Amino acid sequence: MTTVRRTPWPAGTERALGTPLQPSVVYGAESPDALDALYEGRAEGFTYAREGHPNAAVLGAKINAMEGCTDGIVTGSGMAAVTLALLALAKSGDHVLGGNQLYGRSLRLFSDELPRLGIAASTVDATDAGAVAAALRPETRAILIEVVSNPGLRIADLDAIAELAKARGIALIVDNTFTTPRAIHPFEHGADVVLHSVTKLMAGHSDVTLGWAAARDTVLAERMRVLAVTMGLTPSPFDCWLAERGLYTFDLRYDRAEENARALADMLAETQGVRRVLYPGRPDHPDAGRARQLLGARTGNMVTFDVDDSRAAANALVRAAEGLAFAPTLGDVATTLSHPATSSHRALSPEARRALGIGEGTFRVSVGVEPFEIIGETFARAVSAARGAG
Known part of the structure; x- marks a missing residue:
């Protein structure tokens, strides 16, 4: 009869350059005394993955x-x-x-x-x-x-x-x-x-x-x-x-996305059909002074803007933003677009959303690292479509 036994990890003097993936739920100990030492913090190691x-x-x-x-x-x-x-x-x-x-x-x-x-x-x-x-x-x-x-x-x-x-x-x-x-x-x-x-x-x-x-x-x-x-x-x-x-690429991604976000905020502010742009790095932001005080030049990759306050305009904008992910998330390596009224803040009543400045025409952009030409062309086309539907 063949018996499959657990075997120890191969020993060696080398160290992996990449961090190994360790999916084990359970970790063995040498003895009850050794397990006591782990639980009491007298030894370093792992016992059970939930811990x-x-x-x-x-x-x-x-x-x-x-x-x-x-x-x-x-x-x-x-x-x-x-x-x-x-x-x-x-x-x-x-x-x-x-x-x-x-x-x-x-x-x-x-x-x-x-x-x-x-x-x-x-x-x-x-x-x-x-x-x-x-x-x-x-x-x-x-x-x-x-x-x-x-x-x-x-x-x-x-x-x-x-x-x-x-x-x-x-x-x-x-x-x-x-x-x-x-x-x-x-x-x-x-x-x-x-x-x-x-x-x-x-x-x-x-x-x-x-x-x-x-x-x-x-x-x-x-x-x-x-x-x-x-x-x-x-x-x-x-x-x-x-x-x-x-x-390992966080700093590079953040810096590039932030640079693109500044450019997008400035572009949208000059685009016909955009009613409002919110970006902490712009002088017209309601908290611009505090943003400079707390964040300096690090004003992030998030841009919020408004088009006509209607579901028709919102639908037209998303449909025209071909190639842009419409998703209730942020922080992807590529640019994503979200509609708070139907995603992050959908549980609030329309009145509660409006009290927070969120309408049907409000969009939040998590700006990514693509060449800005692609981002700019996509939003110009999308806002134009929303203007025609509003």
């Missing part, structure tokens, strides 16, 4: 270095990172406050899921530190903001909110997905927790679903680690492996 695996450790270490911290946790998605941070800080009876232009699913978490767990949640204009102060309660435990909001591209009053949170003993959580460490390091501005949807610009190729979160305080960092393990917010080794590969 950590090599590919997550390698990716996490790279993002830690980018953000200037040591205790980051890789999660299965960006929303897993958001949820982890909030649940590590708040319990039933507490209150959390968020910016009113957060990512659509973050807003859904605030409006539906946190209250179901007994955590009161409300939102406020994060560009106005005075409004944030007025919205705080004695039971407020955390404030969640994005440096650059989605999809309005408004700039949070980060420094003032950080001072306010510190004075009140409230944790400040900063979602750095849009801006990334290439543009800003929120820990240097007083953030207590920083998080990312690694799915987006960091991984950069629309083939990964991952998140990352880190806390400045070591006690909170350990609480987040234990909670992530307990709730099973584990990332896929394969996704971690792909994301790590993406990080």
Whole structure:
């Protein structure tokens, strides 16, 4: 009878240049004493993939270095990172406050899921530190903001909110997905927790679903680690492996996409049929001064613009943008186009969307690295089609 046994990894003195992909769920130990040492932190290694695996450790270490911290946790998605941070800080009876232009699913978490767990949640204009102060309660435990909001591209009053949170003993959580460490390091501005949807610009190729979160305080960092393990917010080794590969070209991709975004914003501002352009690098942006203060020249790859406020115009624009991916995502190596009213913010009522400046004619562009001539020609054609349908 043939018996198939597990064999050890081939021994050698060489080291692989590329990071190996390690999909194993289970890791063997030499003895009960050795397993105790692993669980008690007296030895380094892995036991069970839900509690950590090599590919997550390698990716996490790279993002830690980018953000200037040591205790980051890789999660299965960006929303897993958001949820982890909030649940590590708040319990039933507490209150959390968020910016009113957060990512659509973050807003859904605030409006539906946190209250179901007994955590009161409300939102406020994060560009106005005075409004944030007025919205705080004695039971407020955390404030969640994005440096650059989605999809309005408004700039949070980060420094003032950080001072306010510190004075009140409230944790400040900063979602750095849009801006990334290439543009800003929120820990240097007083953030207590920083998080990312690694799915987006960091991984950069629309083939990964991952998140990352880190806390400045070591006690909170350990609480987040234990909670992530307990709730099973584990990332896929394969996704971690792909994301790590993406990080090697991150700076190059970000810089090229940012250059293209500046050019696209300027072009759209001069294009007949475009009603509004929002880009933090333009002087007509409502938060241009704060963008310069916080981000300097790093104004990102995201552009939001409006055409005629009708579904007919929106449909015509998308259909005419041949060769451009229409998708509810951002951060791909190529340019993608999204329509917040039918994607990221579809769960909100039309009235709630309009209060955030989102109409039927609002589009968000994640600008990619293609030659700008291709991008410019595509948007000129698409806006012309929308103008004819409006």
